[in-house]
Amino acid sequence: MEPLYKIDLKLLRYFLAVAEELHFGRAAARLNMSQPPLSFHIKDLENQLGTQLFVRHSRSVVLTHAGKILLEESRCLLSNVNQALARVEQIGRGEAGRIELGVVGTALWGGMRNVLYRFLKDNPDVEVRFREKSPGRQQTLLERRELDAGIWRMAQDLPAGLTRQRVQQAAFLVAMPDEHPLTARASIPLALLRDEHFVTLPSVHSDWAFLQRVCQRAGFSPVIVREAVEPQTVLAMISMGMGITLMADSYAQMQWPGVAFRPLEERIPADLYVVYEEKQVTPVLAGLLAALTQQA
Numbered sequence: 001m002e003p004l005y006k007i008d009l010k011l012l013r014y015f016l017a018v019a020e021e022l023h024f025g026r027a028a029a030r031l032n033m034s035q036p037p038l039s040f041h042i043k044d045l046e047n048q049l050g051t052q053l054f055v056r057h058s059r060s061v062v063l064t065h066a067g068k069i070l071l072e073e074s075r076c077l078l079s080n081v082n083q084a085l086a087r088v089e090q091i092g093r094g095e096a097g098r099i100e101l102g103v104v105g106t107a108l109w110g111g112m113r114n115v116l117y118r119f120l121k122d123n124p125d126v127e128v129r130f131r132e133k134s135p136g137r138q139q140t141l142l143e144r145r146e147l148d149a150g151i152w153r154m155a156q157d158l159p160a161g162l163t164r165q166r167v168q169q170a171a172f173l174v175a176m177p178d179e180h181p182l183t184a185r186a187s188i189p190l191a192l193l194r195d196e197h198f199v200t201l202p203s204v205h206s207d208w209a210f211l212q213r214v215c216q217r218a219g220f221s222p223v224i225v226r227e228a229v230e231p232q233t234v235l236a237m238i239s240m241g242m243g244i245t246l247m248a249d250s251y252a253q254m255q256w257p258g259v260a261f262r263p264l265e266e267r268i269p270a271d272l273y274v275v276y277e278e279k280q281v282t283p284v285l286a287g288l289l290a291a292l293t294q295q296a
Contacts (some may be wrong), residue, residue, distance in 0.1 A: 007045065013073075049070075052064050098126070099149070100117040101151070102131050102133045102142070104151065109253055150276070162275055165274050166272060174263075201227065231251060
């Protein structure tokens with residue numbers, strides 16, 4: 001088994017000063033200490049290592065072979081220690097670290113993109129790992145503490161321990177074929193969609209459950225004729241006249257050919273929330289949360 005050295009880093013700093021000055025008096029002045037204690041500490045270091053580091057002359061010292069090796073290694077070691085301590089201080093101040101951030105696809109569109117861009121630009125030592133997941137999956141990963149925070153729409157009925165803050169206001173729009181008769185209206189009452197055919201995401205998505213709830217509040221159940229895994233596929237189906245759907249207004253930015261968007265007569269929120277465990281907020285996550293919620 002290799003020996004475990006218990007050498008104070010201070011001894012290495014003393015050694016480095018003498019090794020670079022090659023003179024105990026100049027090294028002592030550089031360290032702002034008297035010469036006798038410095039000589040004692042260097043002798044102590046040599047005793048601990050069991051080897052001579054300097055050949056001492058009356059007016060100067062010369063490094064031994066072991067001393068030359070220790071000079072190279074101690075420079076690297078002390079540099080690494082300083083970098084590590086500086087890094088830890090940065091993390092403590094929230095200026096460095098890593099964030100595992102769950103997102104739904106459209107969270108990175110519109111104003112949210114600009115906020116995240118500025119945060120990353122202002123914090124170059126912070127790494128944000130974006131993990132695109134459904135809301136249900138994000139919640140599971142938050143409970144397992146595999147995510148630091150998650151961003152999704154209509155974050156409701158959260159389990160104990162998780163909290164939310166709104167980060168972006170949004171509303172649901174009606175997405176329909178651009179030749180649909182309802183495109184003639186400036187806004188659309190939800191009740192007018194009673195007899196429409198809907199194209200939706202699968203039932204595991206929060207959008208599906210939301211569609212069921214809002215339609216039932218308007219007095220009908222949506223007639224779902226097709227499902228697609230990706231929102232882009234939903235838009236493609238709508239452009240081919242296969243049905244309509246309700247989508248967050250951020251999707252309108254895609255300007256999908258053959259698809260028209262109209263607001264609902266009664267605004268239905270599609271706000272984005274950041275969800276996290278309050279007791280697990282690190283300084284670096286606190287910085288991101290502040291950036292996200294300032295624009296809400």
